[in-house]
Amino acid sequence: MSDTTAETPAVPATSVRGGGPESLTDRLRSPRTYAVLIGSLLLLALPFYLDRFWLQAGLFAMAAAIGAIGLNMLTGATGQLSMGHAFFLAVGAYGYCVLAGESSTENGHTLNGLGLPTWLAAILAVLLAGAAGGIFSPIAGRLRGAYLGIATLALIFIGQHILFNAGSLTGGYNGRAVPPLSVFGFTFDDSELVVAAVPFGSSEKLWYAGLLALLLSALFARGVLRGRPGRAMNAIRDHRIAAGVMGVPVARYRAGVFVLSSMYAGLAGVLLALVFQRTVPEYFGMILSLEYLAMIVIGGLGSVAGAVIGAAFVSLLPQVFTHYSDSLPLVSAPGTGGLAPGEASRYLYGAAVVAVVLFLPGGLARLGLARTKKPKNPAVPKQPAAPKNPGEKS
Amino acid sequence: MKLRVLTAVVAALAVTLVGCSGKATEGKADGEGEGGIKTGPGVSSSTISLGVLTDMTGVYASLGKSVTQAQQLWVKQTNDAGGICDRKIELTVRDHGYDPQKAIAAYTELVPDVAGFAQFIGSPFVAAVEQRIDGQDKGLVLPQAWSANLLGSPYIRVIGATYDVETINLIDYLLAEKRIAKGDKIGHVYFEGDYGENALVGSKHAAKEAGLTVVEQKIKPTDNDMTAQVAALKQAGVKAVIVSAGPRQAASLVGVAAATGFNVPVVGNNSAFAPQLLKTQAGPALLKDYYVASSTLPIGDPGDGPAKLAKEYAAQYPKDVLDNGVVAGYTAASLFGEALTKACDDKDLTREGIDKALLTIKGYGTEFGVTHDFSDPKAPSTRESVIMKPDAGAAGGLKVVRPAEVAPAAESFTTGS
Numbered sequence: 001m002s003d004t005t006a007e008t009p010a011v012p013a014t015s016v017r018g019g020g021p022e023s024l025t026d027r028l029r030s031p032r033t034y035a036v037l038i039g040s041l042l043l044l045a046l047p048f049y050l051d052r053f054w055l056q057a058g059l060f061a062m063a064a065a066i067g068a069i070g071l072n073m074l075t076g077a078t079g080q081l082s083m084g085h086a087f088f089l090a091v092g093a094y095g096y097c098v099l100a101g102e103s104s105t106e107n108g109h110t111l112n113g114l115g116l117p118t119w120l121a122a123i124l125a126v127l128l129a130g131a132a133g134g135i136f137s138p139i140a141g142r143l144r145g146a147y148l149g150i151a152t153l154a155l156i157f158i159g160q161h162i163l164f165n166a167g168s169l170t171g172g173y174n175g176r177a178v179p180p181l182s183v184f185g186f187t188f189d190d191s192e193l194v195v196a197a198v199p200f201g202s203s204e205k206l207w208y209a210g211l212l213a214l215l216l217s218a219l220f221a222r223g224v225l226r227g228r229p230g231r232a233m234n235a236i237r238d239h240r241i242a243a244g245v246m247g248v249p250v251a252r253y254r255a256g257v258f259v260l261s262s263m264y265a266g267l268a269g270v271l272l273a274l275v276f277q278r279t280v281p282e283y284f285g286m287i288l289s290l291e292y293l294a295m296i297v298i299g300g301l302g303s304v305a306g307a308v309i310g311a312a313f314v315s316l317l318p319q320v321f322t323h324y325s326d327s328l329p330l331v332s333a334p335g336t337g338g339l340a341p342g343e344a345s346r347y348l349y350g351a352a353v354v355a356v357v358l359f360l361p362g363g364l365a366r367l368g369l370a371r372t373k374k375p376k377n378p379a380v381p382k383q384p385a386a387p388k389n390p391g392e393k394s
Numbered sequence: 395m396k397l398r399v400l401t402a403v404v405a406a407l408a409v410t411l412v413g414c415s416g417k418a419t420e421g422k423a424d425g426e427g428e429g430g431i432k433t434g435p436g437v438s439s440s441t442i443s444l445g446v447l448t449d450m451t452g453v454y455a456s457l458g459k460s461v462t463q464a465q466q467l468w469v470k471q472t473n474d475a476g477g478i479c480d481r482k483i484e485l486t487v488r489d490h491g492y493d494p495q496k497a498i499a500a501y502t503e504l505v506p507d508v509a510g511f512a513q514f515i516g517s518p519f520v521a522a523v524e525q526r527i528d529g530q531d532k533g534l535v536l537p538q539a540w541s542a543n544l545l546g547s548p549y550i551r552v553i554g555a556t557y558d559v560e561t562i563n564l565i566d567y568l569l570a571e572k573r574i575a576k577g578d579k580i581g582h583v584y585f586e587g588d589y590g591e592n593a594l595v596g597s598k599h600a601a602k603e604a605g606l607t608v609v610e611q612k613i614k615p616t617d618n619d620m621t622a623q624v625a626a627l628k629q630a631g632v633k634a635v636i637v638s639a640g641p642r643q644a645a646s647l648v649g650v651a652a653a654t655g656f657n658v659p660v661v662g663n664n665s666a667f668a669p670q671l672l673k674t675q676a677g678p679a680l681l682k683d684y685y686v687a688s689s690t691l692p693i694g695d696p697g698d699g700p701a702k703l704a705k706e707y708a709a710q711y712p713k714d715v716l717d718n719g720v721v722a723g724y725t726a727a728s729l730f731g732e733a734l735t736k737a738c739d740d741k742d743l744t745r746e747g748i749d750k751a752l753l754t755i756k757g758y759g760t761e762f763g764v765t766h767d768f769s770d771p772k773a774p775s776t777r778e779s780v781i782m783k784p785d786a787g788a789a790g791g792l793k794v795v796r797p798a799e800v801a802p803a804a805e806s807f808t809t810g811s
Contacts, residue, residue: 053503060495164586164614173587174521174543203502276498278522283494319499322488343451 043211047204055203056275057319062210063271065311068295069221069304070264075293076301077225078257079237081145084136084152085292087159088262090284091132092269093178095125097279098169100179111176112168118182122270129266133259141255144240156286163281175280178273181209188274202277210271214308217264221304224260233257234302291315294349298356300363309364313352318345431479434744435533436509442477442734442743443484444727445508447500449515452492453615456668458515460719461538461726462487464703465512467710468727478731479738485512490519498522510534510748512730513723517541517588520550533745534733534752536726538719540664540689541588542595548771549749553726554689554764556774557589557638557663558596559804563779564636564661564687565600566801573659574633576605581627583611583620583647584638593638593663596807603803613639620647628656635660641668648684649676657683664688669717669791672784680784686792687779690721691763694788699761704789716790721762729766732758764798777804 027033047055067089074080100121101113116124133140139151163170170176180189180202188209193200224230235243236250244250273279291314299310321344356363436443446465449458469483477483486508488500497519504511505526510533514520517539527535527549535550542556555563568574582597584590594610601608609630611623620643627635628651635651635658637644644666651660660683667686671677691700693707693716700721707720729752736751737743755768766775778798785793 051503051506053499056499056502060499173591174518177525276494276522277525280494280518280522282492282518287493318496322496322500323503 044208047200047207052201052203053319053323055207057316059203059206059210059271059275060319061312061315062214063268063275064292064295064315065214065308066217066271067265067268068292068299068307068311069217070261070268071292072296072299072302072304072307073221073224073233073264074257074261076296076303076306077230077237078233078254079145080140080143080254080257081149081293082152082258082261083149083286083289083293084155084159085261085265086284086286086288087152087155088129088133088265089269089272089288090159090163090279090281091129091262092125092266093273093276093279093284094163094170094176094269095128095266096121096270096273097176097178099124099128101176102179110168111171118179121179122181125270126263126266129269130259130263132266133262134255136262137255137258140258141251144254156284156289160281160285163284170279170281173281175278178277178279180277181206181274203275206271206274209274213267213271217267218304218308221264221307225302225304229253294353296363298349298352298364300365303363303365306363306365313364314349317349321345321348431738431741432744432747434509434747435505436507437481437743440481441484442479442481443486443508444730445501445504445511446485446487446513447497447504447511447515447519448487448489448513449492450489452490454492454515456715456717457538457719458489459714460717461513461515461723463711463714464707464720464723465727467707468724468731470710471706472731478734479743483731483734490516492516494519494522501526505531505533508533509734509743509745510536510730512536512727513538515539517544520544524550531745532749534730534748536730538722538726539589541592542774543588543592545774546772548753551752551768551771551775553722553729553759553766553775554664555687555776555779555804557593558599559774559777559807560663560687560689560779561593561596561636561638562600562804562807563777563799563801564663564685564781565597565604565606566803567685567687567781567796568634568659568661569604571659574606578633579607579609579631581609581611581623581630581632581635582638583613583623583627583635583643585615585640585643586612587615589663589665590638593636597636599807600801600803603806613643615640618642618646619650621650623647624650624654624656628654632658634658637662637666639666641666641671644684645671645674645676645680648679649674652676652679652682659683659685661685661687664718667718667784667792669715672786672791677786681786684784685795686782686784688718688782689764689776689779689798690718690725690759691780691794692782692788692792693718693721693790694785694792695763695794697761697763699763708789718790718792720790725759725762729755729758729768763794777807 067085071082071085074082098112099114099116100118101111102115103113104111136155140148143151164172180187188205189202232243232248232253235246235248236253240250295310295314296307298313299308300306360367446462448462449455466485469485472478473482486504488504490497490500497516501523514535514537517537520535520537520539524547527533528547532549536553537544537550540552540554540556542558544550544552545556574580580601582594584594597608609627609632611626613623624647635647637647637660644662648660651658664687671680691697693700693704703721703724704716707716732755733748733752736754737747740747740751752768757765759766763780764776764778768775777800780794780798781796782792783795784791
């Protein structure tokens with residue numbers, strides 16, 4: 001369920017707890033301000049302390065979060081199921097490679113590339129993903145819910161076929177190398193840059209680019225969801241005909257959200273490609289789309305925070321499991337028989353999806369909200385009733 | 395009150411931030427251990443860590459399991475014999491389940507703490523980290539893949555003949571046995587992707603040399619039914635078929651061909667066979683006229699090397715199937731051991747030292763029937779292939795029909811062209 005639906009009945013409460021006009025002193029008193037401050041300081045400082053492994057895991061999570069925010073706007077806020085998210089990620093990732101890469105020959109494949117400046121290529125790749133969504137939007141505008149899910153399934157198969165066979169663009173089976181991002185002469189590559197005695201490689205540098213991208217996408221999405229378009233989207237999800245009667249252009253909104261969500265996927269794809277340093281077609285399959293759906297369900301449908309939390313949960317869990325497989329009970333080191341860490345994390349998030357759907361219909365994001373806000377506002381405990389909304393299933 | 399606590403926390407955090415990070419560039423340089431031996435990442439005074447990036451839950455699960463267990467067996471034997479350079483060998487295994495994200499994450503995770511990788515399954519992932527291996531990490535990586543695309547890097551070393559060379563040897567076997575002759579057509583069923591495409595380069599080369607014509611049939615790894623391919627090849631009138639695909643495709647192809655009375659010899663690359671196939675309906679057909687090439691003797695060979703390994707492996711893992719992954723894994727691990735031993739003699743256990751030591755290894759691996767030469771990173775370590783035939787009686791389901799040999803066409807062939 002969404003932030004907005006949950007908040008609408010509690011409008012008076014909202015203004016009390018920090019959404020509405022508030023004085024500076026009020027803000028200074030709220031522990032939330034400090035939590036945010038400390039959190040962002042920590043995030044900024046992490047590259048100085050963490051290993052490349054954890055930074056890379058964090059970057060995967062950031063990319064996933066951007067993609068999940070996009071999907072959450074489509075599926076969570078507007079109620080349109082999409083199974084084709086992986087396709088738009090691929091458009092972003094490969095679009096960037098083709099636009100920024102130079103033409104070359106690799107392993108007998110002739111690779112075509114436009115050799116554009118990489119920052120321009122990154123922006124164009126996002127627009128390209130949006131355009132791909134735009135081409136599909138006449139369909140996205142007319143189909144609703146699960147029907148759209150089935151239609152978008154086709155995109156995955158088309159995408160996989162193209163990725164494997166358009167060798168001159170995608171490099172075929174082995175993929176193609178990703179040119180490092182370069183902005184105003186600063187290149188996000190592995191050439192070492194020493195900052196405060198800490199060597200900065202590509203992961204450290206990209207960390208900041210990823211944070212910035214995530215922040216901007218989250219703020220933009222929040223703006224959309226909290227404003228007029230967000231209400232219209234929720235109205236479409238909850239009752240399409242009623243929304244239409246109230247003057248919401250349903251088809252146009254659906255198509256528009258689809259384009260927007262594919263642009264988010266495109267941005268996530270660009271970031272992923274930069275982290276991977278090589279795009280491989282295998283990755284952009286069915287499983288990836290399903291993982292994104294799992295993220296938004298676990299995190300909480302319809303909200304930005306939910307998407308981010310879900311993305312972090314789904315993409316960090318396997319890494320944590322593998323890394324600490326020696327010290328975790330039940331999970332055994334690979335090769336010794338028993339439950340492999342990869343399997344364990346799959347079971348765990350399967351269980352998490354079931355548990356969330358059964359006990360926490362608002363997702364993990366709701367859990368955090370309920371805990372911090374319950375004592376402050378007696379009106380909030382009623383909110384868990386909101387998820388019984390019929391919109392959930394359409 | 396609360397405010398004060400928070401201020402304190404913020405202040406404390408700020409102090410930590412100013413404090414030194416463990417990542418700062420100190421103590422990262424190669425050290426000098428006791429006995430004047432230079433050591434690099436992954437090597438301490440008592441252990442040498444090696445990484446293993448395998449697939450135990452994905453598409454290559456059965457191969458990954460055999461290879462990894464064989465390597466663990468080698469480690470156990472080596473440590474029981476006193477280790478290498480007075481150090482115990484340690485394997486750190488990561489299962490990536492053939493998922494690029496996990497594979498790359500696992501590589502990143504292990505690379506600071508290991509001397510090199512004794513196994514890396516999945517050539518796309520090896521290609522994905524190739525820049526980092528060649529550019530900064532410079533650790534030795536032994537992939538379990540035989541694509542010619544992987545040649546050329548001084549750090550990524552393929553053990554055995556590449557698919558193209560292997561395919562040339564297979565065609566040579568058919569010619570030598572007079573199953574095909576000049577002017578004939580041969581069919582080639584191959585996977586899209588670098589395995590199949592690399593094998594196709596070989597078959598085209600061999601066909602040109604011998605005056606044959608290749609009829610191509612490209613398939614996807616998800617295609618399991620070869621009826622259409624068999625019909626097309628039958629229509630084209632081919633005299634023999636090459637399979638550069640997985641075990642399932644090979645079984646389907648041979649089975650369907652036999653059922654439709656299309657009696658031609660079928661030959662396959664080393665990945666196109668699994669002992670489990672003999673128990674399927676295609677079993678009898680496979681036993682009749684199917685041949686597989688490989689760069690090692692089969693595990694069921696009566697020769698000393700395979701027989702000893704088969705016995706020890708069966709003792710250690712009594713429940714598991716013996717297949718060629720066991721030999722491949724064991725060979726790779728012991729090759730890494732050989733390089734470490736040589737590097738130890740040179741008193742240089744840094745990554746450069748190990749790489750350099752590997753370049754001096756020639757005439758290696760004779761106990762498994764094929765001699766490898768690692769002095770040239772641009773060439774495959776051998777051009778020889780052993781030709782085998784399924785045999786229900788042998789462990790691992792294969793017996794040798796022609797010992798390691800290089801086809802004249804493979805001798806003159808330049809890989810990667």
